[in-house]
Amino acid sequence: MGARFAMTGGREGWIRTLLTAFGVGLGVTLLFVATSVPHVLSAREDRTQARDPWIASSTGLERGATTLLFRQSSTAYHGKDISGLIIRPEGADAATPPGVRKFPGPGELVVSPALKRLLDSGDGTLLRQRFAAYRVVGTIADQGLQGPSELMFYTGAKSGELVDQHNANRTKGWGPAAASLDHAPMNQTKPSPELILLATIGCVVLLLPVAVFIATAVRFGGERRDRRLAALRLVGADRAMTHRIAAGEALFGALLGLAFGTAFFLALRAFIEEFTLWNYSVFSSDLTPSAPLALLVLLAVPAAAVVVTLFALRGVTIEALGVVRQARPRRRRLWWRLALPLLGLALLYQMMTGYTAAGPRDTYQVAIGAVLVLAGTTALLPWVVEAVVARLRGGPLPWQLATRRLQLSSGAAARAVSGITVAVAGAIALQMLFSNVQAQHTSDTGQDPTRAQFVTQSTVRDGKGAKKAVARFQRTPGVREVFATVEATIRQSHDDPYDTPPVQMHIADCAMLREFLRLPHCADGDVYVSQRPEYLTKDQWAPTTPGSEVVITGQEAEDRFSARRGQGTNGSKDLVRAGKRWTVPRSTTVVHTRPDPVGMDREGIYVTPGALGMTGFGATNVQVIVSLDKSAEDAIERVRNTDAEVSGGVGNGYSVVATEETRKFRSIRNGLFIGAFATLLVIGASMIVSTLEQLRERRRLLSVLVAFGTRRSTISLSVLWQTAIPVVLGLAVSMVGGLTLGAVLLKMIEAPVAVDWAGLGIMGGIGAGVIALVTLASLPPLWRMTRPDGLRHE
Known part of the structure; x- marks a missing residue:
């Protein structure tokens, strides 16, 4: 009978049912996407390993x-x-x-x-x-x-x-099929405990608002439903029968929502390959829900609709002459609302001695604890809203209309913002954890992007080739300055090359040498040597001694020598014979090094071109460091094109960056950003749908107010305050809950508790943006509902 009421209730009934189905459908879509994540990740990882x-x-x-x-x-x-x-x-x-x-x-x-x-x-x-x-x-x-x-x-x-x-x-x-005992895959490491914790909390934070939204959506049209149930009491239905009828009506809306959600998901799956977020994309075939998880969604959503409806009716007395809820309601109980977060904190407290993510049990315990804390934060919101609005008095007319409405029935308003409350609370905790994990998985490269922006290295046959390469970079549009150094190796001429460690030689002009040496003076023809590193003995540093006779070899010869040694042959005599003999000048000056723009302290001997001919030691490497004109459009892309031209391929260079993140952290971060984007869309849609449902419930009242001369601007402002007050209170509650949960999570990984005040400001800005969005979206239907024909009633 309840399902028939949902289907045959006329225009009003269908609007109410469609609102419920649309709301549930949005949540189901996101749940289906979430159940597809394991398959997306495993399929992506399988393809990555198969091509390694x-x-x-x-x-x-x-x-x-x-x-x-x-x-x-x-x-x-x-x-x-x-x-x-x-x-x-x-x-x-x-x-x-x-x-x-x-x-x-x-x-x-x-x-x-x-x-x-x-x-x-x-x-x-x-x-x-x-x-x-x-x-x-x-x-x-x-x-x-x-x-x-x-x-x-x-x-x-x-x-x-x-x-x-x-x-x-x-x-x-x-891929793995090519592996054997003496083979190993590239990049195979286990995620750290803090990354596992971050991913676990991220899943909880992203999915819990969806569950709250679904629970809210099945209660759309609650006041009118209760009045219909009162009419059924008049014709002989008892209290248990009205509850079953209400459950049947909610069940039909939830089942229709499942159909909507399935249709939305299939449409998303068909077009998913057209979307890319943070350089992350998914094949349609990968977006396949896990069968057990999808079955759980199909069973849990209708069951939740029935349970939520019966739970909502437990405090409502429906009699033949009306609904007693319109009288002064009893105060909400606080004890069980506090018990939920306290129980969650107790579960997390057990792991504060050191979270290791040793197995699934730890992950489940963390997830359940976080769910209880966030759910308890959401459950506290109706009590806080009721307690605060009961004490509001006076003020402008729009404020009085809003506060009086909230005093009469604050439950619908609190439910409307419950999704954003749990989302913000989780986001605050996640941001605190995220900031700490980011610091642990972000390393300082030592590079200085203010001194240079691009570095590359190419093989050249001789000094003329190096000069041509440097000149080509200097002619590139958008290049401000070019520094170059030719790399070679010096060895003692009378020793086996493997007996004495080689010393690096850097051939560059004075401008380049000043980038990584502290020079008192410099002129073409000068030679410098850095102070001997602590880990090398005087004998090992002997090739740099003034007056020593050494052999200069190119990088290509050194690479071939190393490769032949790895294959069981020596070739040391060939290496020495192919090199260029040179005597270190007695005028060589000892200098201190300084980090170059790439962050390297270059130990070794430094030679200006005038002190050494640039030929005779074979093919070697030239390193080019480029400083760009930041105002030039596409300067970095033009430099990369020059790099490709000089190297004969697609380029060997890279951009200079101050920090870099680990690959696994970057993957988790991108996944959280994508999930947060989808969750925010659902939350925004849920608040708009909830507000429209409340306006539709009060259409006759709004029309009466306009008929008595109330300005539409006054009513619009009252709608704004009705949204703003619960949202502000929800943000306050969520900040307390989020900060508490974040502090506990940081203690679990033995990290210092630090509050990201900028992140809190962003959350406040999100709340203000949601208020503005919901208000703007509700104005057109509000003006349409306040027309005189809204007074018509059958």
Whole structure:
């Protein structure tokens, strides 16, 4: 009978049912998305591992029919990372990367669909210049990508690239299937306890407001429903029957909400690949709810609708002549509202001696404790609202209309803001924990972005090649200053190269030397040496002694020597014979180092070009540090294009940054941001729907007020105050609950308790924004409801 009332109640009944179904549907959609997260993460991780090359970790891997050489190659464009690999198969049976049908040849590219779209778009003009030396011959299939918006490529090695293991890695294949006892995967670490705690609290904070919203949505139209039940009492229904009828009506709305939520979820799933948030995207096939969790949602939402309805009716006396709730209600009980957060704090207190995330039990205990604290904070809000508004007196007319309405029935207003209360309380606690975890997983790189913004390194054949490379950077639009140094190695000429550690040589002009040395004076032809490091003996530092005869070798020769040593051969005589002999001048000056823009203290010997010919020691590296004109548009992208031109690939450089975050922390942070964005949308929609439902319930009263001469502006301001008062009180309650929960969580990981006052200010701003949004959204229907035809009644 209750379900029939929901279906056949005329226009009013259908509006009420649709409001309930829409509200429940939004919550169900978010719950289905949440139940899909395990599959999204596992599928993404599986694809990532399947495409990772497995490299030898304990012994050298010999060339064979199934081996291939690879080297990582990456760049960036307009703040987006572009990852790639340079690959060269060494045998006919070498396996192609996942998602790639055949190996790209020299100068060929296989790109992800998103990278191809970017290259073909008008926004990719500068990026096309960077890949001008390559020809796109195919795209990477979904199984080889983390997500549809990932920018990735594979390129075939050009002539002279990846010749042997001195400048590349060798692998048998891709993913766990290629692993053996002497192989190890790249980047496989277990998350730290604080990251697990952050993820656990994040899930609680994001999902609990959804549950609160669903519980609120099934109570839409409660006052009119109770008046209908009074009419049923008049024709013979007893109290238990009216409760079952009300439960049936709520159950029908919840079931319709499940249908709405399923439809919303399927629509979202169909278009999910078109959206990218914080460089994170999801394949439609990945957004698949876990079967047990989806079944739990399908059973829990209708059950919650029935339980919430019966719980709401326990304090309402419905008789044949009306609803007693319109008389002065009894005061709300406080004891059980305080018991919930105290019980939650007790569960968390047991773990304050040191949270280790040892197993699922710890995670469940933390989650249950946080849920109880946040749920108790929400349960306190109706009591606080009732206690505060009961003491409000006087004031302007809109204020009196708002406070009187809240005094008569504050429950609906408190329920409307309960979602934002629990969300803000959780957000405050999460922000306190987040700030501490961020500090632990954010490291100082030592780099100074104020001195330079880009660093790169390329191989040059001789000094002329270095000068050409530097000149090319200097001609790049947007470049303010270029510093360059040629790197070489000096060894004692009479020793085996492996007997004495090599000493680094830096060849640069005076401008560059001043970037990493404290020089009293400098002129072309000068030679300097840094003070000997504490961990080296005088004999080990001997090559820098003035008057010593040394051998200068290039970086390429050093790399080949190291690779041959790893393969069981020496080649030391060839290394010495190929180098350039040089005598360290007796005028060499001892100086102190200073960190360069990259944050490095460069120990070794420093030579200006006039003191040493730039030829004779073979191919070596030139490092270029670039300072940019920040006012020049796309200066960083133009420098990256120059880097690609000089290096002969897509570039070797990177941007100078002061700090960097761990990959796992960055993934959790992005996931929390995406979840918070979705939750805020649901909370905003819930408050708008709740306000519209309350206005619809009071349409006749509002029309009477207008008919008696009340200004619409007065009524609009009263609606504003009716929203603002509960929200402000909710924010106050949520701040107390959030700060308490945050302090306990910080104690669990033995971190100092610190309050992010800026974060609290942001939460207050969010509350003010919600008030303004809800008020603006309610004005058009408010004006429409206050027309004279609102007085009509049957």
